[in-house]
Amino acid sequence: MIGRIRAIASATFREAVRDKLLLLVVLFAIGLVLFSRVLGWLSVEDELKMVQDFSLTGISLLGLFLAMLVGAGSLAREVERRTVYTVLTRTATRTEFILGKYVGLVLVFWLCIVGSWLALVAWVLTWGGGAFVGATLPALVAAVVGLLFESVVLTSVALFLGSLSAPAIASVGTFVFYMVGHSTEALRELTDQGKNPDFAAAFALLYRVVPNLENVNFINATTSGRPVDWVSLGLGGVSAAVWAAVFLAGAVALFRKRQF
């Protein structure tokens, strides 16, 4: 089983890294990191803080775009191009296929996120010097680990929605999930302070159902210079893994019923 998952993951990884779309998205992210310097000049705040804040947010959006553009349509592409026929008629099960696709996509997305993050570190090193990087490196590491955890959840959501609906709808759904996932605190406030009790109930439901992506968001902590709370980061990772498992189980259940 592990061998087949690894084979599917490896093929997914190779396919994705050789696709020009991925290169474009990564270049866009690195462009954002470099552009952050311009915003740093315009900012009234600390220039390097601005560079880090803008760049890390850009890398978070990179994870979202990858999930939307590559992840959400990956199952549909397999079916449309009929590559899935040559895989599922061998000994691979549908569960192994979903898990292999997932692992392959997560590895590609992690590679892109880490690559963009390294561009950010190099950029900060250029402008802030080694001493600055040394001081902020733990926080930068925490931020990128949080982004990797976020990508784990987003990819599982994109695969789940991709096994349920058309790629365009799955992409939009992934985007909505990302936005709501980063707004759960606001949802809680609306629940507590909402004037309309019906909406408050809806917000309360959303607050409980949607994973809180802020659990793995360490961008603000990094840029504000607060010490890294490694325990929170670890708990955020556990939460991300659990949510990813839930969405993957859903994707597997849907894909097993699919007729090709």
Next chain:
Amino acid sequence: MTPVVEARDLEKTFRPSAFGKPVNALRGVSFSVAEGECFGYLGPNGAGKTTTLKVLTGLMTPTEGEVRLLGGPPSDAMARLQLGYLPENPYFYEHLTPLEALEFYGRLSGMTASDVRSRADTLLARVQLEDARDRRIRGFSKGMRQRFGLAAALLHEPQLLMLDEPLSGLDPAGRRLVKEIILAEREKGRTVFLCSHVLADVQELCDRVVILHTGKVVREGTIHELLESAPRSFELCATKVPEALVARIREVSELFREAGDTITAHLAGATAGPELAAAVHDAGGRILSLVPERETLESWFVRVIQGGSDA
């Protein structure tokens, strides 16, 4: 002996949209394929051939009925381990090279990396893709993909080959090559399930055929049986035939030509030809030839599907 493939009373109903009228793609399809047989699954476009193949390979579940593949259900991984499947117009991971793709499929079929490598070179040479082994599949022509698909289907030396239109998109040399490979695999004792609407290919390659039309089996038998059951006809060519007999022959002929004192008549049925030849001989005429003609599978097939199952 347990059949290699067995389909019993297969029904498959699709509903194109939530409120659309259901479409019955398969209606009570039953057949079996014996070990070592080259079995042709024939039918015009839309007859339900590809749907049957998807049901047989586990890509689709039937609405009713049962499928056994190498003694087990298609969901059984051990059964699929012995299956080599080539889909119609196959697509592969575009950014992989043939070698990488074969490595991928080999790993999915439980082969070790060294097994795949030792088989890959031989197979790529066999389908004449050895020069393209390091090129990405993305740049392959339709014929190259088809040949690569056959190599991928043969990689793990399966007991059963299921080929959906394996000759489509190939040039004459490619068609010859693929036919030779199919015949060679049959010689090795592999069971071949060939899905096609090109009758000449089926006639050349298969031992037995099933003809499917609008989701139903309309004929089943060996090529020989099917053609034997098809009506015969005769072409009679004679000279110096008395006028009265010429008139009689003209009357019963499907086609009739007269050039000087020579007549050529196309006579339907198994008896009219010999009877009229005897009459010509008895009347003092000279028989130049009496050629029996048998319907080709192609014309027989067209007649069967035009006339439905009663043809």
